Amino acid sequence: MSEAAPGYYKPLAVIIGIIAIALSIWGSATFAAVSGIIWKKGPAVWSWGAAFLSLGFDFWRIVGGIFWVVGTALFIMELAGYTIRKGRIVKQVIKWDSIDIAIAALVAAIYGGGLVATAGLIVIPGFTWIRPANMLSPVFGILFGIPGCVGLAFGNLIADALGGFLGFGSIGGFVGNFILGYVPYKLMRDHSLRTSRSVFDFYLWGVLVGSVWCSLYISWWLDMAKAIVGLPPLFVWGWFAPFVIVNNAIVTAIVGPALAYVLYPPVKRWGLHWSDRTTFIEKS
Amino acid sequence: MAVELIPYWEVLVGIGIVLTVIGLALAAAKRRGGWLVTLIGVAFLVSFGIYLALLFGGIYGKVAAAGYYIPNLIGFILIIIGVGVWLKISKKGKEGGSR
Numbered sequence: 005m006s007e008a009a010p011g012y013y014k015p016l017a018v019i020i021g022i023i024a025i026a027l028s029i030w031g032s033a034t035f036a037a038v039s040g041i042i043w044k045k046g047p048a049v050w051s052w053g054a055a056f057l058s059l060g061f062d063f064w065r066i067v068g069g070i071f072w073v074v075g076t077a078l079f080i081m082e083l084a085g086y087t088i089r090k091g092r093i094v095k096q097v098i099k100w101d102s103i104d105i106a107i108a109a110l111v112a113a114i115y116g117g118g119l120v121a122t123a124g125l126i127v128i129p130g131f132t133w134i135r136p137a138n139m140l141s142p143v144f145g146i147l148f149g150i151p152g153c154v155g156l157a158f159g160n161l162i163a164d165a166l167g168g169f170l171g172f173g174s175i176g177g178f179v180g181n182f183i184l185g186y187v188p189y190k191l192m193r194d195h196s197l198r199t200s201r202s203v204f205d206f207y208l209w210g211v212l213v214g215s216v217w218c219s220l221y222i223s224w225w226l227d228m229a230k231a232i233v234g235l236p237p238l239f240v241w242g243w244f245a246p247f248v249i250v251n252n253a254i255v256t257a258i259v260g261p262a263l264a265y266v267l268y269p270p271v272k273r274w275g276l277h278w279s280d281r282t283t284f285i286e287k288s
Numbered sequence: 289m290a291v292e293l294i295p296y297w298e299v300l301v302g303i304g305i306v307l308t309v310i311g312l313a314l315a316a317a318k319r320r321g322g323w324l325v326t327l328i329g330v331a332f333l334v335s336f337g338i339y340l341a342l343l344f345g346g347i348y349g350k351v352a353a354a355g356y357y358i359p360n361l362i363g364f365i366l367i368i369i370g371v372g373v374w375l376k377i378s379k380k381g382k383e384g385g386s387r
Binding site for chain 2: 083084085103106107108109110111112113114115116117118119120121122123124126154157158161162163164165166167168170171172174175178232234270273274275276
């Protein structure tokens with residue numbers, strides 16, 4: 005999997021790492037400063053909330069809608085046994101034998117358990133909480149592929165039920181958490197975290213794009229279902245969406261690369277890595 | 289004591305039932321993804337079951353509030369189970385070696 009990366013990836017990896025960590029710390033710090041008054045005074049008191057709201061609901065509905073449609077299409081396609089590889093739709097064979105099911109189960113248990121363990125740190129009652137276990141999602145995605153992503157979706161659903169957050173929004177959370185692992189799994193070229201290109205890709209796809217995609221996916225779902233879930237668009241786009249990005253990104257940016265670096269060799273050695281368990285049928 | 293369920297709980301249960309039935313039908317027809325769709329359906333039903341159990345146990349949504357650490361404790365137990373499963377299949381992998 006590891007291959008030599010062009011020299012410019014080294015400074016690029018450092019720069020994107022610093023940007024991702026700085027952005028997420030800035031988002032968390034500014035959120036923490038206003039968390040006591042945001043519910044009363046509205047999301048605009050948070051700089052990130054104000055920035056999101058300045059773009060308008062229509063902007064987010066269009067952008068979120070695109071992410072939602074593409075995300076849902078990819079989710080269904082993967083479930084149906086097809087995937088995109090080298091720009092083409094190909095069949096993939098995942099055995100779903102006892103090992104694959106055990107992988108999905110262990111990911112669901114560790115991720116779901118990790119989420120529930122901190123479920124008391126509520127940010128938006130009934131919708132989200134501080135979730136350090138989010139750092140596991142891109143790591144499990146790049147290590148275990150589709151069984152790992154399915155496990156993430158299950159884990160989030162179990163955490164919603166155990167943590168007191170089960171509701172109509174959980175349907176969006178199910179696919180949103182699948183996407184959180186799927187984006188880095190599918191878009192990183194090298195999953196070893198042993199080259200500068202791999203680290204760069206992890207920050208780009210696993211931390212930044214994955215977090216934004218997951219957030220916009222769930223936010224759009226909550227917004228479209230506002231008559232059922234009851235969260236006003238002001239809070240969906242001004243609070244929930246930016247908070248979920250920050251919540252996903254901060255732990256993933258700080259701990260994720262080291263975790264993936266440590267776990268990759270044993271997972272690969274034991275034949276549990278997705279590349280050892282998934283075959284692709286490409287027509288010539 | 290009357291217990292109030294979450295709004296639109298029927299949708300969650302309905303999704304669980306529909307996906308389970310569709311998944312079983314696909315699996316019976318030996319179509320791709322049949323068992324996976326079944327699993328997703330079952331996951332929705334199991335989640336609703338967990339919700340009901342916590343609700344009727346009087347601890348749903350009372351995570352880490354004074355005296356209610358049971359759901360958090362279940363979380364820690366799940367982590368231990370997950371790590372246990374990982375070690376177990378890793379052992380299998382070690383015995384079989386990387387393919």
